[in-house]
Amino acid sequence: MVVRTVETISSDELSRLLQEIRETYGYDFTQYAEASIKRRSLYFMNTHKLHTVQQLREALLNDEAVFEDFVRNVLVTVTEMFRDPLFYLCLRSRVMRRLATYPFIKVWVAGCATGEEVYSIAILLKEEGLLNRSIIYATDINQHSLHQAKEGIFPMDLMKAYTVNYQKSGGQKDFSSYYVAQHNAALFDRSLRNNIVFAPHNLASDQSFNEFQLILCRNVLIYFNQSLQNKVVNLFYDSLCMFGVLGLGNKESLLFTEKANHFEAIDAKQKVFLKTS
Numbered sequence: 001m002v003v004r005t006v007e008t009i010s011s012d013e014l015s016r017l018l019q020e021i022r023e024t025y026g027y028d029f030t031q032y033a034e035a036s037i038k039r040r041s042l043y044f045m046n047t048h049k050l051h052t053v054q055q056l057r058e059a060l061l062n063d064e065a066v067f068e069d070f071v072r073n074v075l076v077t078v079t080e081m082f083r084d085p086l087f088y089l090c091l092r093s094r095v096m097r098r099l100a101t102y103p104f105i106k107v108w109v110a111g112c113a114t115g116e117e118v119y120s121i122a123i124l125l126k127e128e129g130l131l132n133r134s135i136i137y138a139t140d141i142n143q144h145s146l147h148q149a150k151e152g153i154f155p156m157d158l159m160k161a162y163t164v165n166y167q168k169s170g171g172q173k174d175f176s177s178y179y180v181a182q183h184n185a186a187l188f189d190r191s192l193r194n195n196i197v198f199a200p201h202n203l204a205s206d207q208s209f210n211e212f213q214l215i216l217c218r219n220v221l222i223y224f225n226q227s228l229q230n231k232v233v234n235l236f237y238d239s240l241c242m243f244g245v246l247g248l249g250n251k252e253s254l255l256f257t258e259k260a261n262h263f264e265a266i267d268a269k270q271k272v273f274l275k276t277s
């Protein structure tokens with residue numbers, strides 16, 4: 001008998017499953033964007049040969065290793081160095097001089113995945129002569145990604161694309177001066193890490209932990225529903241100093257959040273905002 005995997009999961013089935021996951025493991029995906037989590041769950045069922053929602057439920061709730069695999073599949077880790085170069089160009093030309101006015105600069109990269117964005121901002125701060133008086137907190141819910149981020153080792157075959165991104169972002173140096181090639185890997189300059197603290201932080205449930213001049217949270221809010229987006233923007237608002245800067249991903253926005261009127265766009269297209277009240 002050929003058993004085919006279901007092609008849809010109903011909203012009720014999904015919501016029950018996410019609540020059971022929360023009760024069993026403490027991971028709260030109940031406020032993630034429904035369409036995205038359904039798509040990821042169906043993909044997971046297909047790759048794990050789980051044909052019904054009940055089979056998915058049993059596999060996730062009875063086997064922690066399967067659940068961890070599911071978490072990795074739900075938490076999309078796609079990232080790049082100098083991703084969306086014009087965003088970084090905007091940081092270089094319009095945000096760095098603002099940061100330079102502070103004696104000590106605190107940056108939070110929330111949802112940093114495997115760290116490419118963190119090393120990019122560290123390079124930018126270094127080129128502006130600001131890195132040695134900065135501290136960058138790089139956080140993510142995914143410990144596995146954080147571990148990779150800490151290593152600062154990225155595939156060598158991506159360096160060509162990252163060099164192009166770096167140059168488009170206004171970078172003037174030889175990008176290869178920031179890493180050492182070892183076999184197929186690029187080992188990033190250890191000194192870039194001196195001012196970076198990597199730590200787990202769950203945007204859905206954890207609190208603010210400092211006051212920052214710059215927060216980057218790019219391509220994370222898109223995975224959350226409107227209510228969680230609102231909660232996380234409130235968290236960023238509370239974590240920014242007055243006239244602190246918030247950078248979001250290019251598909252993300254402050255519209256429909258309670259704090260929308262407390263920010264002004266430094267560059268609306270690049271999603272760079274200033275906290276003004």
Ligand SMILES: C[S@@+](CC[C@H](N)C(=O)[O-])C[C@H]1O[C@@H](n2cnc3c(N)ncnc32)[C@H](O)[C@@H]1O
Pocket residue numbers: 075076077078079080083110111112113114117139140141142145201202203204205217218219220223249
């Ligand atoms: C697509 S990646 C974005 C990486 C990077 N910010 C960028 O723009 O290239 C999304 C990241 O958000 C993280 N994430 C998802 N839910 C989270 C949560 N509740 N708290 C913290 N990070 C979360 C995922 O683990 C993943 O690393």
